Every structure is written in structure tokens, then in C-alpha cells.
Amino acid sequence: MRLAPEFALGIDGNAIPAALRASIVSISYTDGIEGADRVEVSIANPSLQWLDHPLLQVNNAFRLSIGYAPGPLEEVFVGEITGVEPSFPASGIPMIRLTAQDLLQRLQIGTKDRSFRIKIPSVGNFPLPDSAVAALVSGTNGLIPELDPVGGTLSTLIGLATFLAFPQFAQMSVRKQSGVNDFQFLTEVAKDNGWQMYIDHTAEPRGRVLKFQFLIQDYAPSLTLKWGASLMDFTPRLSTVGEIEGVAARVWVDSIKMDFVIALNWDYDRAMFKLSITPGGELGELLAPGKVTTIKPASYATAPRKILSELLPKLNNRLTGSGSTAGDPRIKASRVVNLEGLGAQFGGLYRITSATHTIDGGGYKTSFQARKEVWFGSIPAPRGAGGLVRLQGQFSV
Structure with missing residues (x-):
């Protein structure tokens, strides 16, 4: 008790x-x-x-x-x-x-100009995988990187596949840190790979483990909160502003005189991503009126990063909410909670994005911000055909 x-x-x-x-x-x-x-x-x-x-x-x-x-x-x-x-x-x-x-604040001191590459004789510059870049920058700041196995492997495979298929794009995909601090740089790297970056205070050595977590997994709730009992209050926010179902990019490869369409879509019925890379084709028929955002990736090599970094936040910020409960240290950012008593649409699994624990004369209380990620399965699909965010550009090799 x-x-x-x-x-x-x-x-x-x-x-x-x-x-x-x-x-x-x-x-x-x-x-x-x-x-x-x-x-x-x-x-x-x-x-x-x-x-x-x-x-x-x-x-x-x-x-x-x-x-x-x-x-x-x-x-x-x-x-x-x-x-x-x-x-x-x-x-x-x-x-x-x-x-x-926490020690993340050390990464915000000073700015740097550098690039992350390996020079291979007779081949040229080979870009370091983002997993290696994250590890190097973390280590130079006295932090111990812990990369999610799935996210780290996916990032490496994307980079390797791009290099093997189009080695002429290797130089274009080299990570460059230009006039920004290490925190800003790592935040960009994390966003491009669909990672969340935070200090894991539960891991040893305490306070020094910098975690890069790929969130398309880890669905098990750490606790269940029920409105009217353990959940004191909860205010969900369902928004269709900026709503999309997928991202598409058209890139031109000058060396082979061919353009490609890269599309990543979320299938609401099957709760899965669908990736397609096809030569030529038209984007116009895929785009819903009023739901088009134009972003220009730097090259074919960076298009997958831009697609991922644009799609995931839009999918995951459609249903968010804030709530409070009696103080509970188990409520931590990045963890999943199960909310009951809120109906089918607004109840279910949420990921904590921020938690505040307050102890004062009134006792111990925990308030939190959370989001219902699209792969949690209980968000209804948008009406009609969802729009795509279009990334377009022409690139020379």
C-alpha cells in the first residue's frame, strides 16, 4: 500500500x-x-x-x-x-x-563543421552509415550510444543498398555537419531514420546511455490506466490538419537519363507500410487535392531519408492527448501505456512523449503528453483517398 x-x-x-x-x-x-x-x-x-x-x-x-x-x-x-x-x-x-x-545539454555547446566518410582508393568517398555517425558523435561527447537493433540495421541496409545500386551517389549521401552543434546534428540524423533520441536513465552507467530507438516496434504497455480510477483526466486531440497516408519522391538520374518514383505508403487496412520504386510514372494521380507538400531531397541517395522523416511524424501526430494521474515513476517518455474507459477510438495504446513528475505540498502527481501511433491499430482511416506528400527535384550525377 x-x-x-x-x-x-x-x-x-x-x-x-x-x-x-x-x-x-x-x-x-x-x-x-x-x-x-x-x-x-x-x-x-x-x-x-x-x-x-x-x-x-x-x-x-x-x-x-x-x-x-x-x-x-x-x-x-x-x-x-x-x-x-x-x-x-x-x-x-x-x-x-x-x-x-541530463548530459544531452553538453551536445548543445559550440558548433562544428565536418563530414563523415571513408575514403576508398580508386572508388572515392564512401558514406559512413548513420548508425556509425550517431555512435561517433555520441562517443566524442562522453556518451555511450545504444542503437535499436532494428533501426540501426535498417539504416545501414538503406545506405548500403543505395551505394551498391548507384555508387555514383555515394558522395552525395555523405553526412555533413555544417555550423550546427552536435545536438542539432544528431537530432537531424535521428529524424531522418525514424529514431527517437534520449538519455536512458535506467541503463548503466546511469545518465550516460544515449538511446536511438526505432519506434515501429515495442508495443507492450508498461502499465494500464483507467479513467475514473487510476487515470485522473485525459484530453485527446484528433486532427486532420496536414493529414497524409504516404510520401512520394520523383528523382532524375542524369547518368542513365531516367527518372524514378519512390513511394512509401501506410496501408490502414493491413496496418503495414508499402514501399515501391518504379521508373517513370506520374505522381499527379496519387495526390489528393489540398494535401500536397513539396520537399526537395538533395539526391536519389537522400530521398529515402526525406521520405521517412516526413511520413512518420505526420502519421503519428494525428491523435495525441494529455493526461494526469497519481504520481507513478513507471510513466516515462518513450514507454507505451494502455488507456481504458475512453472508448474504442480514444482508448488503447499510447506512447508517452513527455512526462512531468511533481512533488510538493499537494503530494505527488504525474502529468503526461502522449500520441497514438498509427501502427497501434485503433485509429480509423481518413475518409477518402489520403494524399501523398510529394518530393520532387532533378539531379545530375
Whole structure:
């Protein structure tokens, strides 16, 4: 039986002193599948005893565990202090707001210009697979990359198949980092491959495992929440804005004087993707009026990346929602939850995209954002023929 909400903080390798713990007014921890996870701690500082305290300094290591007494607490965050903000109000108690972020924030420091390739004699530059690029950039920032086996293999196969079929496109598909920081660069790599990128605080060594997860799998829910019982509230949002069912690209290969149509479609009836690559053909008959977006891939070699990065977000953001429940550390970004009591269309499986855990004078509460991914199977198909996003361009070799 759950009794009282409980938390434990560790700073600079040690548990915080009892006096500091007693001064904490509230704790808020947010994790998501985009950007660095974040903890904010509000500390009462009536006699300024915590002002300039050596524990409350930027760059100090920071750990957070949450749960309920008397049960064991779960460590949910490992990072470092990135901000200390004291306040001295005209009336009321002086406060200190402490901010900590996970190690993803280190990737946002500075910009770089480089490319990722292997030079092969008599052949030229061979592009490094995106899985290798992600591993190299992660490692140079002191992070341990963990690539999803399915997503990593698919990325490598796409790159290898493109090179073997059209070796003249190898140079065009070399990854280049130009004037952006490592976080921006890795975010682009992840998006192009259908990966979600986040620190996995449950893996060892804690706080240093950077996960690249291919989300077209992993459907098992980590918990079930029922409205009227464990689910306090839930607000779904079903939108047809920008709705598509597929992506098509027309590319011209000048060296063989032939154009190709590459199409990736989602089959709602069979709940599966359909990929086709055909010479010539017309896109116009595939496009629904008012649902056409034009994007130009840099080359035939980059077209598969652009198709994937355009299609997946549109499919997965059609049905989203936000909700809250009594505090539960199992509600984590990237995990799947099963929502009951919401009907056939709005209930079922959702993937958590962001979760905020708050402990204060009112107790422990968890709020979350979620999306019903199209392969979860219970989103009704759009009426009529869905439109395609068209990618078009002419390229020389």
C-alpha cells in the first residue's frame, strides 16, 4: 500500500544534508523524447543559509530518485546542475531555484563543421552509415550510444543498398555537419531514420546511455490506466490538419537519363507500410487535392531519408492527448501505456512523449503528453483517398 510520496537527492556524489532536504518546497522532473531531461528544485532560503553553498553550484553532479515510502525509490534522473537562481522578494521568503539537466545539454555547446566518410582508393568517398555517425558523435561527447537493433540495421541496409545500386551517389549521401552543434546534428540524423533520441536513465552507467530507438516496434504497455480510477483526466486531440497516408519522391538520374518514383505508403487496412520504386510514372494521380507538400531531397541517395522523416511524424501526430494521474515513476517518455474507459477510438495504446513528475505540498502527481501511433491499430482511416506528400527535384550525377 502506498503511503507518503518520497524523494532522494544526491549532489556531487553524496546525499544532501537533512537541513537542505527539509528546506525543499517542491521538485519537478520532466523527461521527453526531444531535448534534455530537466529537474527544477525550489528551496526555501529564509536566512540565506543556502546562498553560495558549495553543493548548490553549477556543474555539480545531480541525481534524483522518487517513489513512495516505505517502498524503495526509483532513480529517474542523473545529470548535472546547470542553473542556480536565487530570488530576493520585497515580501515573502527568499528562494533558490535549482535547475539540473541530463548530459544531452553538453551536445548543445559550440558548433562544428565536418563530414563523415571513408575514403576508398580508386572508388572515392564512401558514406559512413548513420548508425556509425550517431555512435561517433555520441562517443566524442562522453556518451555511450545504444542503437535499436532494428533501426540501426535498417539504416545501414538503406545506405548500403543505395551505394551498391548507384555508387555514383555515394558522395552525395555523405553526412555533413555544417555550423550546427552536435545536438542539432544528431537530432537531424535521428529524424531522418525514424529514431527517437534520449538519455536512458535506467541503463548503466546511469545518465550516460544515449538511446536511438526505432519506434515501429515495442508495443507492450508498461502499465494500464483507467479513467475514473487510476487515470485522473485525459484530453485527446484528433486532427486532420496536414493529414497524409504516404510520401512520394520523383528523382532524375542524369547518368542513365531516367527518372524514378519512390513511394512509401501506410496501408490502414493491413496496418503495414508499402514501399515501391518504379521508373517513370506520374505522381499527379496519387495526390489528393489540398494535401500536397513539396520537399526537395538533395539526391536519389537522400530521398529515402526525406521520405521517412516526413511520413512518420505526420502519421503519428494525428491523435495525441494529455493526461494526469497519481504520481507513478513507471510513466516515462518513450514507454507505451494502455488507456481504458475512453472508448474504442480514444482508448488503447499510447506512447508517452513527455512526462512531468511533481512533488510538493499537494503530494505527488504525474502529468503526461502522449500520441497514438498509427501502427497501434485503433485509429480509423481518413475518409477518402489520403494524399501523398510529394518530393520532387532533378539531379545530375
